Amino acid sequence: MANGNPLHQGGGTLTIAEVSERTGLSADTLRYYEKAGLIERVGRSAGNQRRYAAADLEWLAFLMRLRETGMSIADMQHFAQLRGAGGATVADRLAMLREHRSSLEDRIRCLRRNAKALDDKINHYELLLTREQGTEAG
Amino acid sequence: MANGNPLHQGGGTLTIAEVSERTGLSADTLRYYEKAGLIERVGRSAGNQRRYAAADLEWLAFLMRLRETGMSIADMQHFAQLRGAGGATVADRLAMLREHRSSLEDRIRCLRRNAKALDDKINHYELLLTREQGTEAG
DNA sequence: ATTTGACCTGGAGTGCACTCCAGGTTATAC
DNA sequence: GTATAACCTGGAGTGCACTCCAGGTCAAAT
Numbered sequence: 347m348a349n350g351n352p353l354h355q356g357g358g359t360l361t362i363a364e365v366s367e368r369t370g371l372s373a374d375t376l377r378y379y380e381k382a383g384l385i386e387r388v389g390r391s392a393g394n395q396r397r398y399a400a401a402d403l404e405w406l407a408f409l410m411r412l413r414e415t416g417m418s419i420a421d422m423q424h425f426a427q428l429r430g431a432g433g434a435t436v437a438d439r440l441a442m443l444r445e446h447r448s449s450l451e452d453r454i455r456c457l458r459r460n461a462k463a464l465d466d467k468i469n470h471y472e473l474l475l476t477r478e479q480g481t482e483a484g
Numbered sequence: 485m486a487n488g489n490p491l492h493q494g495g496g497t498l499t500i501a502e503v504s505e506r507t508g509l510s511a512d513t514l515r516y517y518e519k520a521g522l523i524e525r526v527g528r529s530a531g532n533q534r535r536y537a538a539a540d541l542e543w544l545a546f547l548m549r550l551r552e553t554g555m556s557i558a559d560m561q562h563f564a565q566l567r568g569a570g571g572a573t574v575a576d577r578l579a580m581l582r583e584h585r586s587s588l589e590d591r592i593r594c595l596r597r598n599a600k601a602l603d604d605k606i607n608h609y610e611l612l613l614t615r616e617q618g619t620e621a622g
Numbered sequence: 623a624t625t626t627g628a629c630c631t632g633g634a635g636t637g638c639a640c641t642c643c644a645g646g647t648t649a650t651a652c
Numbered sequence: 653g654t655a656t657a658a659c660c661t662g663g664a665g666t667g668c669a670c671t672c673c674a675g676g677t678c679a680a681a682t
Contacts, residue, residue, distance in 0.1 A: 363658070373659085374641055381662095382639095393648045395659055408605070411598045419639065436616060440609040447602050454595050457588065460549045464585050467546070471578040478574060501628070511629085512671055519632095520669095531678045533629055557669065 359389065359397035369406055376406075382419060384409055384426050415450045497527065497535035507544055514544075520557060522547055522564050553588045 362373045371379075376396075379385050385405065388396045398406075412422055425442055428435040500511045509517075514534075517523050523543065526534045536544075550560055563580055566573035 361658080372641075375639085377660090378640065391648085391659095393659085395648070411601055413639095415595060415598045415602070433612075433616065436609060436612050440606065440613060443602065443606050443609060447599065447606060450595065450599050450602065454592060454599065457553060457592050457595070460553045461585065461588055461592065463549055464553070464581065464588065468578065468581050468585060471574060471581060474571075474574050475578060478571065499628080510671075513669085515630090516670065529629095529678090531629085533678070551669095 357399075359399050360403070362396045362398070365398045365403065365406070368403070369410065371406070371410070379406075379409070382423060384419070384422050386426075386430065412446070415446065416453065417446055421446075497537050498541070500534045500536070503536045503541065503544070506541070507548065509544070509548070517544075517547070520561060522557070522560050524564075524568065550584070553584065554591065555584055559584075 360368070362376055365371070365376060366373045369376075376385075380388060380396075385402065388398055388402055391397050409422060409426075412425070417425075421442070425439060428439050428442070498506070500514055503509075503514060504511045507514075514523075518526060518534075523540065526536055526540055529535050547560060547564075550563070555563075559580070563577060566577050566580070
């Protein structure tokens with residue numbers, strides 16, 4: 347009955363190492379996020395070791411999206427705190443997300459502009475290189 | 485004859501404060517970039533104050549594009565060093581730019597994916613909010 | 623000539639997001 | 653049951669990209 351597969355022991359929870367592997371976040375970072383209040387206190391085994399549930403993983407995935415799109419830890423703390431405070435904060439959370447979404451759009455636009463300029467620079471260098479090789483040959 | 489306009493004195497050079505204003509980089513950052521070798525030693529006035537030429541501004545603009553698109557100072561140092569070493573390094577510089585361009589593309593794609601997921605989350609919150617208000621009214 | 627503000631240098635300090643460590647407890651394999 | 657590996661906590665350390673500071677020089681206006 348007892349399943350040796352760590353993925354399914356103890357009601358489908360994961361150890362910190364397993365979460366680390368799945369998310370790419372280090373165990374230290376996972377503890378740090380919890381200490382910082384980005385994650386509510388994760389459930390523990392009898393021996394006080396973390397056991398992450400599916401909901402924890404979903405929340406982590408969301409946090410990672412916010413991080414990857416440039417939200418600061420401080421803002422994520424704020425968001426997590428609102429979330430912890432219950433349904434009355436939905437409007438505030440929505441406002442935060444909308445603002446973040448909008449600044450993300452700005453950022454993507456800026457990157458696209460810069461990508462185009464980079465392409466021009468690359469073309470310039472390709473031309474230089476062609477000429478150089480031509481010189482070498484002639 | 486002597487023009488009081490700082491933009492046009494001394495052969496069209498700019499003081500550090502003027503460059504700071506135009507670029508948005510602080511004077512400290514401009515000095516830091518020079519100290520770090522990202523910029524060749526900028527020309528000086530008789531009294532040892534920096535006077536930026538048009539070519540310096542162009543190079544700065546390029547550096548800023550690299551920064552904005554996520555290149556590290558260390559990589560920019562490398563690029564600047566290659567540039568300083570002359571035409572023989574054009575192929576290396578081109579390779580660096582191509583690699584950076586490609587990772588930038590990856591990054592933009594990743595941001596777009598995350599932006600889409602964020603939109604979904606926002607929709608979810610909007611739905612929550614609608615329901616909540618409905619509940620309030622009923 | 624002098625005041626005031628901009629600028630210089632070398633080096634120390636800051637904020638962020640981790641990352642590592644010591645010293646101890648718990649789990650797994652044999 | 654014991655060796656070994658994984659985990660725990662609180663707190664110190666790291667790397668990056670600046671940013672600030674002290675103590676001094678230079679420039680612009682009066």
